[in-house]
Amino acid sequence: MNSEEKGKKIMLTMNQERLLGRIRALGATGKDGEGRRTRLAASDEDRQGRDLVAGWMRDAGLEVVVDRIGNLFGIWKTPDNEAEAPLMLGSHIDTVIDAGQYDGCYGVLAGIEVIETLKEAGYTPARPIVIGAFTNEEGVRYAPDMMGSLVYAGGLSVEEALASVGTDGTILGEELKRIGYEGTVEPGFIRPAAFVELHIEQGPIMDAEKVSIGAVENLQGISWQRITIEGAANHAGTTPTAMRIDAGLAAAKVITFLRDRCDHSDGRTVATVGCMEFEPNAVNVIPSRAVFTVDVRNPDEEKLKEEEEALAVYLKQLEETDRVKISAERMVRFSPVLFDENIVRMVAHAAENRGLSWRRMTSGAGQDAQMMARICPTAMIFVPSVNGISHNPEEYTSDQDLAAGANVLLDVAIELSEAR
Amino acid sequence: MNSEEKGKKIMLTMNQERLLGRIRALGATGKDGEGRRTRLAASDEDRQGRDLVAGWMRDAGLEVVVDRIGNLFGIWKTPDNEAEAPLMLGSHIDTVIDAGQYDGCYGVLAGIEVIETLKEAGYTPARPIVIGAFTNEEGVRYAPDMMGSLVYAGGLSVEEALASVGTDGTILGEELKRIGYEGTVEPGFIRPAAFVELHIEQGPIMDAEKVSIGAVENLQGISWQRITIEGAANHAGTTPTAMRIDAGLAAAKVITFLRDRCDHSDGRTVATVGCMEFEPNAVNVIPSRAVFTVDVRNPDEEKLKEEEEALAVYLKQLEETDRVKISAERMVRFSPVLFDENIVRMVAHAAENRGLSWRRMTSGAGQDAQMMARICPTAMIFVPSVNGISHNPEEYTSDQDLAAGANVLLDVAIELSEAR
Numbered sequence: 136m137n138s139e140e141k142g143k144k145i146m147l148t149m150n151q152e153r154l155l156g157r158i159r160a161l162g163a164t165g166k167d168g169e170g171r172r173t174r175l176a177a178s179d180e181d182r183q184g185r186d187l188v189a190g191w192m193r194d195a196g197l198e199v200v201v202d203r204i205g206n207l208f209g210i211w212k213t214p215d216n217e218a219e220a221p222l223m224l225g226s227h228i229d230t231v232i233d234a235g236q237y238d239g240c241y242g243v244l245a246g247i248e249v250i251e252t253l254k255e256a257g258y259t260p261a262r263p264i265v266i267g268a269f270t271n272e273e274g275v276r277y278a279p280d281m282m283g284s285l286v287y288a289g290g291l292s293v294e295e296a297l298a299s300v301g302t303d304g305t306i307l308g309e310e311l312k313r314i315g316y317e318g319t320v321e322p323g324f325i326r327p328a329a330f331v332e333l334h335i336e337q338g339p340i341m342d343a344e345k346v347s348i349g350a351v352e353n354l355q356g357i358s359w360q361r362i363t364i365e366g367a368a369n370h371a372g373t374t375p376t377a378m379r380i381d382a383g384l385a386a387a388k389v390i391t392f393l394r395d396r397c398d399h400s401d402g403r404t405v406a407t408v409g410c411m412e413f414e415p416n417a418v419n420v421i422p423s424r425a426v427f428t429v430d431v432r433n434p435d436e437e438k439l440k441e442e443e444e445a446l447a448v449y450l451k452q453l454e455e456t457d458r459v460k461i462s463a464e465r466m467v468r469f470s471p472v473l474f475d476e477n478i479v480r481m482v483a484h485a486a487e488n489r490g491l492s493w494r495r496m497t498s499g500a501g502q503d504a505q506m507m508a509r510i511c512p513t514a515m516i517f518v519p520s521v522n523g524i525s526h527n528p529e530e531y532t533s534d535q536d537l538a539a540g541a542n543v544l545l546d547v548a549i550e551l552s553e554a555r
Numbered sequence: 556m557n558s559e560e561k562g563k564k565i566m567l568t569m570n571q572e573r574l575l576g577r578i579r580a581l582g583a584t585g586k587d588g589e590g591r592r593t594r595l596a597a598s599d600e601d602r603q604g605r606d607l608v609a610g611w612m613r614d615a616g617l618e619v620v621v622d623r624i625g626n627l628f629g630i631w632k633t634p635d636n637e638a639e640a641p642l643m644l645g646s647h648i649d650t651v652i653d654a655g656q657y658d659g660c661y662g663v664l665a666g667i668e669v670i671e672t673l674k675e676a677g678y679t680p681a682r683p684i685v686i687g688a689f690t691n692e693e694g695v696r697y698a699p700d701m702m703g704s705l706v707y708a709g710g711l712s713v714e715e716a717l718a719s720v721g722t723d724g725t726i727l728g729e730e731l732k733r734i735g736y737e738g739t740v741e742p743g744f745i746r747p748a749a750f751v752e753l754h755i756e757q758g759p760i761m762d763a764e765k766v767s768i769g770a771v772e773n774l775q776g777i778s779w780q781r782i783t784i785e786g787a788a789n790h791a792g793t794t795p796t797a798m799r800i801d802a803g804l805a806a807a808k809v810i811t812f813l814r815d816r817c818d819h820s821d822g823r824t825v826a827t828v829g830c831m832e833f834e835p836n837a838v839n840v841i842p843s844r845a846v847f848t849v850d851v852r853n854p855d856e857e858k859l860k861e862e863e864e865a866l867a868v869y870l871k872q873l874e875e876t877d878r879v880k881i882s883a884e885r886m887v888r889f890s891p892v893l894f895d896e897n898i899v900r901m902v903a904h905a906a907e908n909r910g911l912s913w914r915r916m917t918s919g920a921g922q923d924a925q926m927m928a929r930i931c932p933t934a935m936i937f938v939p940s941v942n943g944i945s946h947n948p949e950e951y952t953s954d955q956d957l958a959a960g961a962n963v964l965l966d967v968a969i970e971l972s973e974a975r
Contacts, residue, residue, distance in 0.1 A: 150648070155635050156564065199797075274842075304854075336793065337790055337793045338789075338790055338792075338793025338794055338795075339789070339793075339794060339795075339798050340793075340795060340798075341585050343748050348975070352657045355792055357792065359838055359839075369758075369759070369943055370757055370758055370919065370920060370943070370945055370946075371776065371825065371827035371850045371852070371919075371921030372775055372825065372831060372850075372918075372920045372921075373756065373757050373758025373759075373760075373918075373920050374759060374825070374854050374917030374919070374941065374943060375758075375759075375760060375822055376756055376817040376818065376822060376825055377822070378759050378760075378763065378943070380903070381814075383810060383828050383831060384810055384811070384814055384828075385828070386807070387807035387808075387810035387811050387828075389812060390803060390804055390807035391804070391807050391808060391811060394796070394801075394804055397796040398796065402795055402796060402797070404796075405791065405792065405794070405795065405796055405839055407791035407801075407838075407839065407840075408803050408804075408807075408842075409791060409803070409833070409837050409838045409839060409841065409842060410833060410835065410836050410837065410838055411803060411831055411832075411836070411842075411845075412831075413830060413831045416829065416831070417829050417830065418779055418827075418848040418850055418886070419779075419827065419829060419831055419850055420827075421827055421928075422828075422829060425831075428838040430791045430792075430838055430839050432791070432792050449728065462800040465856065466838070467769075498792075498793075499790065499791075499792030499793030499794070500790060500792045500793050501792075509581070522792060523789055523790070523793065523798070525790055525793070526790075
């Protein structure tokens with residue numbers, strides 16, 4: 136059977152038991168001293184995971200290649216299709232501390248499963264299919280996050296990335312060499328025809344709406360700022376209300392202001408004040424200083440800018456009304472990413488074909504796909520996370536949903552690897 | 556001259572240079588290893604201060620007595636008046652870490668100065684006059700604060716107080732013995748006819764209004780609570796606003812709620828959220844927990860209860876609207892203290908007589924006088940603190956204001972020590 140023969144009618148089903156078995160096997164590796172699943176980038180635990188995945192790639196008959204930033208690829212090409220730009224499927228297998236077993240692993244392992252299923256069905260794609268596992272997506276040990284895909288897409292030089300100093304004082308380049316995953320191939324050596332990333336949602340929307348497949352059409356822009364408000368430390372008992380310059384009160388007003396903005400954004404803006412510190416942090420002293428972070432996201436760049444400007448205006452106003460001094464420092468800024476509409480429709484269509492419920496989605500989290508979107512048509516497929524739990528050992532997606540997502544990835548891979 | 560002879564016309568003036576010189580001399584003792592003025596209760600530095608003050612008491616011809624909790628008294632009595640209940644003037648000479656030089660010291664040293672001035676003028680009071688310096692008012696090394704006066708007034712047993720373990724692991728009783736200030740007399744051995752405490756305001760009101768004398772008519776009740784709000788830690792990017800259970804937002808609402816209450820209390824209620832902690836305190840995680848303190852004060856017990864109840868109702872409501880769980884733990888609760896109206900009027904009258912501006916005041920801070928008010932008619936006299944600064948080496952009151960306050964104390968002491 137080749138791609139011409141199957142036309143639009145082919146519907147394969149991947150081997151659910153093999154996929155789930157591999158997710159569990161990978162999830163069982165890399166426990167840290169406290170028994171927590173922790174495979175930080177370029178650690179010994181990461182090596183264990185990489186060895187396992189590279190072994191499965193070889194078992195599937197793929198050519199295993201590692202690039203200079205440690206991105207791991209399994210390549211399926213034939214003499215007939217090796218001249219064509221490959222389709223790439225993938226994600227990452229590094230984890231946060233005390234992680235769940237799905238996250239990026241699911242997308243990498245489902246990619247391998249797609250190839251094995253296609254091979255077993257005798258399918259011959261019109262272009263190579265490559266499975267990618269990108270280095271240091273989580274960014275816990277080395278900054279920035281999504282590093283491997285960022286370097287691969289040309290957004291950061293490989294030298295700069297390899298020189299990154301970890302939270303433990305190590306150098307990424309040295310650690311990659313130590314664990315045997317510093318390759319010689321230049322990142323970007325394959326320019327894909329398309330990239331598709333299958334991932335758990337990491338949010339509660341699909342679980343709440345009982346939707347099986349997310350056709351991810353875009354990824355939110357992210358704005359992180361650190362705000363410092365300076366007030367005056369005075370005695371909590373002897374300072375009349377009218378004479379207070381309360382940095383903590385001003386910080387509280389910013390939090391409620393941000394929620395108001397979100398409430399009036401038709402659900403498009405989300406904002407979070409996650410870190411907060413008061414000084415001197417004493418029961419009977421009015422806070423002289425409040426330092427906190429603001430995380431604002433919106434899938435539309437203009438809207439995100441509007442939110443940033445509204446906050447800046449509000450902070451100026453607060454300096455007047457509350458007599459405080461405020462400074463804001465930009466920490467992180469990513470523009471929103473629009474995924475490829477053609478692939479998004481393929482995902483939706485594949486879900487329809489299989490009788491699966493689906494919806495268009497925005498990715499609220501950063502993903503390797505946002506980097507790959509810089510160099511090729513890209514989209515993502517989401518499956519539900521129960522209660523939206525992510526980055527936590529309680530992260531859970533039902534076997535049925537995992538299988539459904541992998542089958543949709545399979546269908547989309549077939550469509551994208553057909554001759555055009 | 557005796558009290559009958561002088562009638563209402565006597566107006567003495569204390570020796571300003573002697574008083575200011577002693578304030579500076581006491582302020583120069585007890586610097587810690589880092590050069591900060593720090594005479595924590597029952598420390599070697601406290602001993603230096605006590606030795607100096609006891610010496611001045613003896614120089615003034617006073618009988619020096621130390622009670623079992625280390626309260627230091629200088630007693631001026633004569634065969635003619637020793638049968639009468641004494642007038643007591645005083646405060647404390649222990650300090651916080653890195654303290655200013657005025658605080659309690661001013662009231663103790665002005666008391667000694669009052670007696671010396673009366674003696675030099677040949678005045679013979681109709682009752683003994685006693686100067687008291689109470690142990691551990693600040694409560695920095697041993698809890699609770701205002702300990703010496705609390706024990707003296709019968710609010711805490713001397714055994715329990717002596718067994719207090721310090722922040723440095725020491726036992727107060729052992730430390731008092733070590734520095735030579737564990738007396739044998741029972742606290743409360745003198746039941747005063749009246750107690751007057753002269754003190755700096757420790758707040759900004761008098762400085763802002765350019766008022767010289769505060770006739771302190773009451774002392775705020777104090778309510779401290781630790782509030783814990785439980786939300787749900789979720790991803791800052793992937794969790795829609797409507798699905799968030801944000802403990803930090805709920806905490807912010809409490810802060811603005813409390814300010815609203817204060818703004819609608821005609822300046823009677825003050826409230827402070829001084830301590831704040833978020834968990835997990837990560838930029839991109841919605842706070843799962845906020846723990847903070849609430850300090851609410853009002854000079855009226857009913858009003859203070861109203862504020863506590865309004866907060867409790869609001870927290871209940873917040874559990875509904877924000878789907879959080881809230882618990883509140885009482886940390887400290889002192890009822891307001893009403894001072895003796897007769898003495899308050901004497902203070903106001905003395906200020907008028909001397910052409911000094913004055914106002915009725917509420918003490919926002921806790922004071923030894925609040926304990927003494929349990930056992931005898933009591934009031935306080937305040938002088939301004941520039942910019943309200945207190946518990947800080949920058950604490951400052953002008954020489955002129957210090958002299959004015961001491962002269963008003965002198966006038967009130969004369970009136971209270973006359974025969975009735």
